[in-house]
Amino acid sequence: MASTTDAGQLTVRLNDVRPDGRVAMITYGVLNLRLRDSPAQVSDVRPGEAMDVAVPLDMVGYRIPAGHRLRISVSSANFPLLMPPPGARTCGSCPDRPACSCRCSPGPIWRNRCRRR
DSSP: OEESSSOOEEEEEEEEEOTTSOEEEEEEEEEEGGGSSBTTBOOOOOTTOOOOEEEEOOOOOOOOOTTOEEEEEEESOOTTTSOOOSSOOOEESOTTSSOOEEEEOSSSEEEEEOOOO
16 A cells, blocks of 8 residues: 555454445454554655554454345544544555455555555
């Protein structure tokens, strides 16, 4: 993923989509892009440069009923849970690459990996 400026934040939500279209949030996670490598280490965010990120989701026990679907929502804002940093910022999937993929990895961490196909 990449940011248009030198900072940013991500919110990832895992949702249960019911057959009638109603949605229930199962769990979520947030990440300050400048703390993506470690909560104790500030890392530079270079505008437009692709980076790998891992957003830990809160652990939860949840049973998905038959006929329900899972949806992963990724956003660069989540007010009022997170105060947005000053200035306009957007995050997206590798704007300089022709194809990107988002995949779930084993365990409680969601990963967004950018790679050429």
